[in-house]
Amino acid sequence: MLKLMGAALVLFAGAMAGFYQSWRLASRPRQIRGLIHALQVLETEIVYALTPLPEALRKLGRKTAAPVSGLFGQIGDRLEQEQGITLQEVWEFTALDYWKQTAMKETEREIVRQLGRTLGISDREDQVKHLHLAIRELQREEMTAIDEQKRYEKMWKSLGILAGVLIVIMMY
Amino acid sequence: MDNLEEAIMPDHVFSFLPGSLHRIAAGLPREILETLQEIRIRESRPLEIVYDHDHAFVDAGGKISDNPAAAYRPSHQECLQLLDLLTDHSLYTFEEELKRGFITVRGGHRVGLCGRVVLDKGEIKQIKDVTGFNIRLAREMIGAGRSVLPYLIDFEAQTVRHTLLISPPLWGKTTVIRDLARMISTGEWPHQLAWKGKKVGIIDERSELAACVKGVPTFHVGPRTDVMDHCPKAEGMMMMIRSMSPDVLVVDEIGRPEDAAAIREALRAGIKVLATAHGAGLEDIRSRPMLRELIEEGIFERYVVLPGRKGTGRPLQVFDGSGFLQVKTPFDSHVKKV
Numbered sequence: 365m366l367k368l369m370g371a372a373l374v375l376f377a378g379a380m381a382g383f384y385q386s387w388r389l390a391s392r393p394r395q396i397r398g399l400i401h402a403l404q405v406l407e408t409e410i411v412y413a414l415t416p417l418p419e420a421l422r423k424l425g426r427k428t429a430a431p432v433s434g435l436f437g438q439i440g441d442r443l444e445q446e447q448g449i450t451l452q453e454v455w456e457f458t459a460l461d462y463w464k465q466t467a468m469k470e471t472e473r474e475i476v477r478q479l480g481r482t483l484g485i486s487d488r489e490d491q492v493k494h495l496h497l498a499i500r501e502l503q504r505e506e507m508t509a510i511d512e513q514k515r516y517e518k519m520w521k522s523l524g525i526l527a528g529v530l531i532v533i534m535m536y
Numbered sequence: 537m538d539n540l541e542e543a544i545m546p547d548h549v550f551s552f553l554p555g556s557l558h559r560i561a562a563g564l565p566r567e568i569l570e571t572l573q574e575i576r577i578r579e580s581r582p583l584e585i586v587y588d589h590d591h592a593f594v595d596a597g598g599k600i601s602d603n604p605a606a607a608y609r610p611s612h613q614e615c616l617q618l619l620d621l622l623t624d625h626s627l628y629t630f631e632e633e634l635k636r637g638f639i640t641v642r643g644g645h646r647v648g649l650c651g652r653v654v655l656d657k658g659e660i661k662q663i664k665d666v667t668g669f670n671i672r673l674a675r676e677m678i679g680a681g682r683s684v685l686p687y688l689i690d691f692e693a694q695t696v697r698h699t700l701l702i703s704p705p706l707w708g709k710t711t712v713i714r715d716l717a718r719m720i721s722t723g724e725w726p727h728q729l730a731w732k733g734k735k736v737g738i739i740d741e742r743s744e745l746a747a748c749v750k751g752v753p754t755f756h757v758g759p760r761t762d763v764m765d766h767c768p769k770a771e772g773m774m775m776m777i778r779s780m781s782p783d784v785l786v787v788d789e790i791g792r793p794e795d796a797a798a799i800r801e802a803l804r805a806g807i808k809v810l811a812t813a814h815g816a817g818l819e820d821i822r823s824r825p826m827l828r829e830l831i832e833e834g835i836f837e838r839y840v841v842l843p844g845r846k847g848t849g850r851p852l853q854v855f856d857g858s859g860f861l862q863v864k865t866p867f868d869s870h871v872k873k874v
Contacts, residue, residue, distance in 0.1 A: 416626040443625060447551040448558055450617050451625035484625040485616070487662055491628050 371535060375528040382524015386517045391467035393509040398432040399472070400502050403479075406436075407495045410488060417451060417484045418443035435462045455480030475501045549575075549645055549673055554617035557583075560608055563598025572673055573706060578650075579615045579667035582607030589706075619666050622647055634662045644674035644747025644755060672706075674744055676755045680708065681715030686726040687854040687863055688716075688810075688838055694731055696720060696784060698803070698835060701812040702821055703842035709812040710788055712842060714745050714755060716810060717786045721758020736761040737782030739772035745788055770794035777805050784808045796826050803835060817841050818855055834858065 402424050409420040418440050425437020435458065442454045456477060463473045475498050482494040550561050553575075560583065561575065571588035578584075582593045582604040592600035593607035601607070610618075622641050623630050633639040638648045650668030654661045688696045703709045719725070723733030740746050740763055746753035748765040757763065762780050764772040769787050773795075776782055785802050787795070790811045802809050815821040818839050822828050830836065837857045843865070844850035854863040 410626075410628055414629050416624045416629050418625060420626075448553065448555060448621065450554070450620045452620070484623070485620060485627055487631050487634075488628045 367535070371532040374531050374535070375525070378528020378531065379521075379525045382521045382527070385524070386520040388467040389509075389513045389517045389520065392469070393506050393513055395431060395466055395468050396472060396502055396506040396509055398429050399468070399476070400499055400506070402428045402432050402436060403495055403499050403502070407492060410491050410495070414488075431462075431466045434465070435459065438462065451484050452481055455483070469505075472502065472505055475505070549643065549671065552618070552621045552641060552645075552671070554614050554621060557610060557614060557618070560594060560596060560598050564594065564600070565598075568600065574673070575669075575671040577610050577615070577618065577669040577671070579612055580609050583610060586706075615667055615669070618669060622669075631662065635660050637663065638742075640743040640747075642747070642749055642754075644744045646672045646674065646742060646744055648672070674747060674755075675711060676714065677708075677711050678715065678718070678756060680711045681713070681719055682726070683852065683865075684712055684840055684842075685716060685719055687840065689726070690837075695734060696808050696810065697837035698809050699811070699838040699840060700790075700821070700827075700830075700836045701810070701840045701842060702815045702817065703812075704816055705814060707842050707844060709814075709842060710744050713786060713788060713810060713812050714757065717745070717761055717784075718756050718758040720784055721761040733758065733760045734783035735781065736784045736786060737776040737780050738763045738786045739767055739769050739776060740765050740788070741767060741769050741772065742788070745786065770798040773798035773802060777802055777807060782807055784810060786810045788812050789814065791824065791826060793826050796830055799830065799835060800833075809836075817853070818859060831859070838862075 405424055405427060406420060409415040409423065410417075413420075415423070421436045421440030422444065423440075425433050425440055427433070428436065439451075439454050439458045442449070442458065443451060446454075459473060459476050459480065479494060479498040483491070486494075550558050553561055557577065564572070564585070568585070568587050572585060573588070574586035576584040576586065584591060584593055584607070585600070592602060593604050594600055595606050596608045619627065622639065624642075627634075630639045634649070637650075638646055640646050648668075648670035649663055649666050650670075651663045651666040654664050684701070685696075688699050690697045701709050701713055717736050717738055721733050721736040723731060725731050736758060738745050738757060738761060740748065743765055745755070746757045746761075746763040746765065747755045748763055751763075751765055753761070753763050762776070762782065764776060767775070769790060770792065773785055773787065776785060777798075785807050787809070788811075790796075790799070790813055799809050799811070813821055813824075813827055815824075815827075818841060821839075822831060834857050839855040839859070841853040841855075843852040852863070852865045853861060856862050
């Protein structure tokens with residue numbers, strides 16, 4: 365009886381691990397899309413509304429979907445509250461910290477980090493160039509992410525269950 | 537002559553300075569902080585301050601000396617950080633100002649910038665590689681206008697006269713005209729007659745007069761005062777005349793031909809104008825084409841040449857519309873140190 369319960373648990377855990385991996389795969393393209401959308405909104409704020417970055421980022425925090433909203437909201441809040449701290453410092457630190465809460469990978473984080481180093485320190489024309497560059501790179505990552513999702517999403521689901529089954533079989 | 541004056545400590549200015557510079561500035565002796573006028577930051581070169589019309593170099597511990605060799609030298613990184621902080625992390629919101637070589641930050645402080653200028657079709661597009669900063673502290677001094685206002689009163693019309701305030705840079709023109717705006721708007725007249733405050737319109741092209749944050753003045757400019765922030769002076773004056781029906785218009789640093797046209801328009805509308813101009817005295821002003829025109833037309837009814845600080849021996853001089861000296865006070869400081 366105990367063995368049976370253990371087997372069920374192992375099976376369940378295997379399935380969950382598989383589902384989690386496939387969820388991450390499915391979330392990544394969605395979150396990258398969210399990020400691209402956020403950067404587009406930011407571009408509008410910079411080019412047309414001339415909103416200062418702390419305010420613009422806080423606005424992004426309200427306008428965009430999680431988890432991207434939290435990242436920008438946090439940066440905006442910190443810039444507004446803490447004095448004598450530069451955007452680059454806050455951006456770097458928050459992006460590093462926040463990335464664990466997303467399904468996105470290192471490559472996306474690097475793009476965002478690079479963007480942080482250029483944001484706010486040049487004229488509008490230049491800002492737009494950097495934003496467009498980041499958006500283009502993110503779009504490329506989105507394509508890879510979609511590709512990976514197609515290829516591995518189902519695989520991870522079955523793999524999780526199968527691994528569970530394998531362990532159960534070995535137990536018996 | 538003036539008794540009640542408030543010198544506001546420039547603590548909040550230091551929030552614009554990155555870590556190391558902040559510590560140095562905050563470590564300056566108190567008596568210097570109180571009279572601090574400029575902080576001059578040049579990349580890889582000695583840190584300098586101007587205070588009480590004197591200057592000195594500052595070392596890493598906040599001690600001042602005349603020896604530039606011992607002074608602290610701000611790094612490239614610090615200059616980048618400073619620019620980031622001064623522009624509220626958003627340089628792109630200061631594009632217009634960058635073309636003119638200065639930005640005005642929260643609190644009304646003007647920061648002059650130097651660096652490599654980028655041209656576009658022969659016109660200045662922006663300053664790149666900003667390596668020189670001159671942070672000029674704006675100080676609000678309630679009472680700074682008290683010694684001047686008595687000479688501007690027109691008892692017949694129950695208002696002030698068209699006035700041009702004249703002084704060299706750093707002598708407190710802006711401080712005085714701001715306080716005049718406050719007194720006129722509040723109705724703080726130098727006499728005992730029951731006059732009310734006037735509607736005052738301030739055109740604050742450089743955000744120095746009212747130091748607006750999101751359009752709301754942070755300096756005391758009076759309850760009946762409207763402020764057109766960040767607006768070119770000539771256009772701003774016309775907009776005010778058309779829409780805000782001011783009794784008195786206040787503008788800082790006039791000098792362009794279009795300013796003269798706007799002042800004439802204000803005159804026709806029966807609006808009094810208080811303006812300032814850079815200059816050592818009335819003669820100096822006469823040598824500038826646009827101002828000479830206005831003088832010859834007899835537009836201004838009063839010219840006030842502001843006095844220098846203690847020890848400079850320059851008196852307050854008031855001339856009437858035709859340039860005759862009306863008053864010359866012996867006192868040598870209109871803005872006393874507290």
